[in-house]
Amino acid sequence: MFRCIIYTSKAATAWTEQDVLALGRQNDTHNSVAGITGRLIYQGGHFIQVIEGAAADVGRLFVAIAADPRHREIDVLLDCPVSHRSYGASSAAAASLASEAEAARGTIADFLQRAESGPPPAEDGGLTEAVGELEKAGELRPDSAEIRTNLATVLEKIPDRREEAVSNFEEAVLLNPFSWQAHYDLGKLLLEVPGRVDEGIAQLETVTRLAPGFADAHTSLGVALSGKPGRFDESVREFEAAALASPGSEDAHFNLGAALAQLPGRQRDAAEQFQTALRLNPGDADARYRLACIYAGMPGRTADAVGQLREALRLAPGNSAAAELLAKIHPGP
Numbered sequence: 437m438f439r440c441i442i443y444t445s446k447a448a449t450a451w452t453e454q455d456v457l458a459l460g461r462q463n464d465t466h467n468s469v470a471g472i473t474g475r476l477i478y479q480g481g482h483f484i485q486v487i488e489g490a491a492a493d494v495g496r497l498f499v500a501i502a503a504d505p506r507h508r509e510i511d512v513l514l515d516c517p518v519s520h521r522s523y524g525a526s527s528a529a530a531a532s533l534a535s536e537a538e539a540a541r542g543t544i545a546d547f548l549q550r551a552e553s554g555p556p557p558a559e560d561g562g563l564t565e566a567v568g569e570l571e572k573a574g575e576l577r578p579d580s581a582e583i584r585t586n587l588a589t590v591l592e593k594i595p596d597r598r599e600e601a602v603s604n605f606e607e608a609v610l611l612n613p614f615s616w617q618a619h620y621d622l623g624k625l626l627l628e629v630p631g632r633v634d635e636g637i638a639q640l641e642t643v644t645r646l647a648p649g650f651a652d653a654h655t656s657l658g659v660a661l662s663g664k665p666g667r668f669d670e671s672v673r674e675f676e677a678a679a680l681a682s683p684g685s686e687d688a689h690f691n692l693g694a695a696l697a698q699l700p701g702r703q704r705d706a707a708e709q710f711q712t713a714l715r716l717n718p719g720d721a722d723a724r725y726r727l728a729c730i731y732a733g734m735p736g737r738t739a740d741a742v743g744q745l746r747e748a749l750r751l752a753p754g755n756s757a758a759a760e761l762l763a764k765i766h767p768g769p
């Protein structure tokens with residue numbers, strides 16, 4: 437059995453290629469005598485090193501390395517027994533170090549950058565792998581809200597890992613309380629967790645304070661509040677805010693219309709919203725049906741209701757509710 441330690445650290449000062457090569461040469465000599473194998477990579481002020489060998493030798497070397505003032509913030513990623521070595525004798529490690537560091541552009545700095553900014557994969561096959569990578573990145577940079585958010589976004593797509601997604605989003609908003617995107621993602625996810633809807637609502641309320649112009653947050657909050665007894669008026673206000681923030685969004689006007697239509701005395705306002713929605717998308721059969729429902733209840737607007745219902749049925753012939761209403765208010769052919 438061997439012992440393997442992998443750690444990362446930050447160089448105390450900037451290292452030149454010559455410095456790295458010199459250290460590599462020295463390590464080579466020491467390590468071959470001590471029976472240690474491994475790899476050391478330096479990139480952009482960061483080291484990552486794997487050392488493996490007999491447990492006592494690895495332990496002794498690590499104590500010496502950790503005490504070395506040339507680097508700091510030593511972070512052990514892995515310290516475990518392994519049945520075999522993964523690295524051969526670090527043959528001319530010095531020579532290969534620079535090229536390895538060069539070739540390893542995909543290592544530390546790039547790896548972290550990918551983890552922070554890369555879009556999460558869409559395909560199921562890549563999800564678990566992506567989680568592994570992002571978890572590693574999270575260990576390397578535990579204070580990055582972006583990595584936590586990206587990790588949570590991937591976890592969210594994996595059935596059975598939603599709880600972990602929630603805790604990573606929670607971690608992300610703690611790390612960056614101003615990240616309205618993280619609050620939004622957390623809020624939307626909590627709305628789907630039984631017993632945590634109120635927390636979801638609170639997160640979305642935070643988003644509307646941090647980013648008042650973000651219409652989707654108002655809409656999601658409006659939908660969530662509409663299901664809460666006694667909070668319907670607040671829900672309407674959120675739909676109003678969404679329509680104000682996104683005046684060109686048909687959905688926003690439709691949602692506001694649908695909410696207003698449920699309030700006595702707001703039928704005229706509701707009709708206005710559906711009219712706006714239809715100006716934005718004349719092909720929305722549902723908006724036409726809902727507008728017709730409002731006209732049907734208004735004195736002297738039956739003809740308008742009939743017109744809207746006929747158009748709705750032309751657009752969506754299977755809309756049985758529209759057909760029924762039309763038959764009721766306008767019997768005959």
Ligand SMILES: Cc1cc2nc3c(=O)[nH]c(=O)nc-3n(C[C@H](O)[C@H](O)[C@H](O)COP(=O)(O)O)c2cc1C
Binds near residue numbers: 459462463497501
């Ligand atoms: C990033 C880094 C990695 C190191 N890796 C090794 C190593 O693999 N082997 C080694 O003997 N010394 C390594 N050293 C040097 C040790 O910290 C320490 O200086 C050396 O083991 C002491 O040897 P000495 O007592 O013979 O001077 C490393 C130092 C740094 C900063």
